[in-house]
Amino acid sequence: MSRTVPGALGTHLAKGSSRLAFAASIVRKDGAALRIAETDADVTVDGQTYKALPGLTLGTIPYGLDGFSSGVDLEFGTKDDEPLTHIITRADIRDGMYDAAELTVVEFDQGLPAHGGVTIFWGRVSTITRTVEGRIKVVAKGILDQSHQVIVERYHPMCIWFFCDSRRVSCTSA
Numbered sequence: 001m002s003r004t005v006p007g008a009l010g011t012h013l014a015k016g017s018s019r020l021a022f023a024a025s026i027v028r029k030d031g032a033a034l035r036i037a038e039t040d041a042d043v044t045v046d047g048q049t050y051k052a053l054p055g056l057t058l059g060t061i062p063y064g065l066d067g068f069s070s071g072v073d074l075e076f077g078t079k080d081d082e083p084l085t086h087i088i089t090r091a092d093i094r095d096g097m098y099d100a101a102e103l104t105v106v107e108f109d110q111g112l113p114a115h116g117g118v119t120i121f122w123g124r125v126s127t128i129t130r131t132v133e134g135r136i137k138v139v140a141k142g143i144l145d146q147s148h149q150v151i152v153e154r155y156h157p158m159c160i161w162f163f164c165d166s167r168r169v170s171c172t173s174a
Contacts, residue, residue, distance in 0.1 A: 019110040022058055023050040023117065024074055026125065026138065027102045034088065036076065045108045045117045058105065061121050072105065072121050074138040088136055093128055101125040103140040 023037035023045055037043050037050035038058070044050070059073035092098065103125055108117035123140040130136045 020107055021110045022105055022107045025104045028097050029101065030097065039110055043113045045106055045113045071123065071141045075135065077135045088130065090130055093130055098125050098128045103138065
């Protein structure tokens with residue numbers, strides 16, 4: 001898998017002096033988006049505005065031989081009076097609003113965010129937790145993670161459908 005680096009950003013990076021940072025975008029099932037960056041001030045990259053969140057940490061992104069990443073962890077802390085907490089509430093987590101939410105991580109130069117960024121991860125949120133202290137941890141799986149899962153259907157005597165029956169809705173049991 002190859003990554004496309006915007007021309008102006010590529011030229012700047014070739015000079016050897018840059019302050020790379022990353023920004024993360026989490027888009028929930030209902031379309032609400034949380035955009036945060038590990039910067040001291042709000043920043044606009046590729047037309048998207050990201051809220052500054054200096055305590056944002058990104059775990060390592062392991063890449064496979066196929067060039068796709070298997071997953072990533074994001075962690076950050078919030079206070080109850082911060083404007084970011086309205087989008088990640090305990091109720092939304094409990095109600096599954098973040099189940100399979102889309103997570104995109106972009107790397108950019110802090111000094112020249114107008115030059116654009118490079119997408120370094122895209123995947124789906126698998127788990128999200130919020131501690132009593134306000135720390136939030138988002139675990140996302142890469143696009144090919146589901147390709148490694150084995151899916152098996154089992155039929156039991158009480159099932160009224162036959163194997164490969166077109167009328168079958170769901171008679172599987174775990």
